Amino acid sequence: MTPLRVFILAGEPSGDKLGGALMAGLKALRPEVAFEGVGGVQMQAEGLQSRFDMNELSVMGLAEVLPKYRHLKRRIAQTAQAVLDMRPDVLITIDSPDFSLRVAKLVKASSNIRTVHYVAPTVWAWRAGRAAKMARHIDHVLALFPFEPPLMQAAGMRCDFVGHPVVAEPVATQVDAERFRAAHGIGDAPLLMVLPGSRRGEVARLGPRFSDAISRIKAQRPELKIVVPAAGPVADAVKLLTVAWPDTTVLDPREGDYEDAMDQKRAAFRAADVALAASGTVSLELAAADTPMVIAYDMSPLSRFIISRMMLVDTVTLVNLVSDTRVVPEFIGKDCDPALISRGISDVMAAPDVQRAAMSLTMERLGRGGEAPGLRAAKAVLDGLDQA
Incomplete structure (x- = not known):
């Protein structure tokens, strides 16, 4: 079987946790998988060598972003170029839309690399137009909530509900x-x-x-x-x-x-x-x-x-x-x-x-009692690649 090549990136701890579980799922299903990208300790534990410290991207709010705008813009360009240089089978971006979706936009502008975004935007709560904008450069969405797929599909993207990570967390007796x-x-x-x-x-x-x-x-x-x-x-x-x-x-x-x-x-x-x-x-x-x-x-x-x-x-x-x-x-x-x-x-x-x-x-x-969300997400990614 041809080795699977995945570029995966996360910009904050919650995304790193999702990414680590997804990487584990992909490794279980396709042992011959190679990863490149950006992530934290949990993704690194699954074999990723992060291109730079993920914490550089963990900024929130206008006041925090403005002083780092030029640096973040440079990181976006560098990361997109790294994707283009790797020519992976799939680019997986995890949450952190201000960073990850800008990377995906640059990648799509210069290639036909398949793009998957993990965590649907909360268009059901506010700013419904975000889905249509996202569909210009995202092929496939992995959703945490069961009511999200129809909203993403209506905008033209494939969307799979893969379960919320809370159902995989240990609970006290x-x-x-x-x-x-x-x-x-x-x-x-x-x-x-x-x-x-x-x-x-x-x-x-x-x-x-x-x-x-x-x-x-x-x-x-x-x-x-x-x-x-x-x-x-x-x-x-x-x-x-x-x-x-x-x-x-x-x-x-x-x-x-x-x-x-x-x-x-x-x-x-x-x-x-x-x-x-x-x-x-x-x-x-x-x-x-x-x-x-x-x-x-x-x-x-x-x-x-x-x-x-x-x-x-x-x-x-x-x-x-x-x-x-x-x-x-x-x-x-x-x-x-x-x-x-x-x-x-x-x-x-x-x-x-x-x-x-x-x-x-x-x-x-949200998926309690079923397959672990990371494995479900991995299956959805691979099925999307097969269908494509």
């Missing part, structure tokens, strides 16, 4: 949860998990409102215990935020062994009776752990004004979207109010089972 409660002196007390975000701006913006909501719920339920699994980049900010919160345990992933820290986080997810979380994929992690939740989020007034006029859906919570329900309460924008949030937490604590069917359905629809 009830025994793990009980050990966590015992180790932190929680016992049988009700436990609230608080997840104020993974970026400094989120913690700064949401922190005071979360603090107010927690003080209100503690006044009603003084026996309530609190656990806060902090993301590494904001751990210091979270510790400062929670210093006045009574009965609170902060989990700092920088302390001790990384795997132990991840085990602690997973056990906390399973041990919690309810979670208050910033919007994002964390809702899927909570659903995987069978933890009922309340979602709260806000942004700058200008961003709120713009996004509110562009949104195409009536909920931002992925559990609500995937399960096609609206059982997870969310307090977004002007509704991100401590009084409303605390009332929402109380309501969920009073009736936690309301969300459980929707969470189970979400995991089923």
Whole structure:
């Protein structure tokens, strides 16, 4: 069999994780595969020699991008030329659309190399026109959500739902949860998990409102215990935020062994009776752990004004979207109010089972119990090449 030649690139840790699993899948199906590209530790563990440090591409926001614009533009051109020089069977770009889709555009302008993009743009939420623009230089999309393929296909691209990586993540057992409660002196007390975000701006913006909501719920339920699994980049900010919160345990992933820290986080997810979380994929992690939740989020007034006029859906919570329900309460924008949030937490604590069917359905629809997403993605890539 002719060796398969793949150029693959990712620009951030989440993409590196997807890329590593996809590379493992391709190696299992086609052992004679050669990789070139850009990636992080997980892709490198599968045999990739990254052309440069992936962290160069991990910039977000206009203020962060502008000072590095010329460097990023140069990297885009260099990467596209490397693809053209390799002449691979397929170019696989993973998320990071500002970088990866620009590379694909340059490659398509000078070749007929097949292009696959992993992670569909959220055209179902806002800026629906992105799909048509993407179709000019992307042949095939690998989607994380089951409702995305028709939207990509309508724009002229092949699209396969390959499953969400959350279904392949390990989940703590009830025994793990009980050990966590015992180790932190929680016992049988009700436990609230608080997840104020993974970026400094989120913690700064949401922190005071979360603090107010927690003080209100503690006044009603003084026996309530609190656990806060902090993301590494904001751990210091979270510790400062929670210093006045009574009965609170902060989990700092920088302390001790990384795997132990991840085990602690997973056990906390399973041990919690309810979670208050910033919007994002964390809702899927909570659903995987069978933890009922309340979602709260806000942004700058200008961003709120713009996004509110562009949104195409009536909920931002992925559990609500995937399960096609609206059982997870969310307090977004002007509704991100401590009084409303605390009332929402109380309501969920009073009736936690309301969300459980929707969470189970979400995991089923995202691929739990089926083939690993990385293997499904690899099969889709190879089938696309065969069909082409």
